[in-house]
Amino acid sequence: MRMMQLALPALAAMVLAGFAITAPAEARNYPWCAQGGEFDYPGECTYSTYEQCQASVSGRLLYCGPNPMVAYGQAPWPQLRPQRRTRPVAPY
Template sequence: MRILSWSALALGLAVGATISAPAHAQAYDPRYPVCMKIYEGGTYGGGGERIDCSFTSLPQCRATASGRAAMCDVNPFYAPPEPPPGYRRRHR
């Protein structure tokens, strides 16, 4: 019976820890077609990366990334603007 109660307690703690963990916001900005992934080193190999999606072209991003530990890529979440409402093509 003790094993069952300890197992239930451990399961409850594990589920509680995963539910209360903070969610990370989406890193990709869908308004821009190009993102730069910046690798940030830390002490003893720690560190991480962050994503900056504020570029309108690959050449613009590559110029900014030049000389840094970074790389540019197409934004997979880019949503191109829709055509203005009321625009129709005439058929002849």
């Protein structure tokens, strides 16, 4: 029983440390998108080459198209970050 009381807090600490260490995933604008069928516009834009996209859409009733964010030079949507709060400095 004593071992269980020590193991659970240690396990919880490891899980929390794992969440604290991991970084959020970053979206990247790849030049090719799988479009049609199950995907809304612009589609699943995760392909670096047209050949990769073609291989992925084969047999899925989809087609490959250019990513409009890359093809037409549109700026990506800004990533919103929370404002850092600072404490006011007390006058001397």
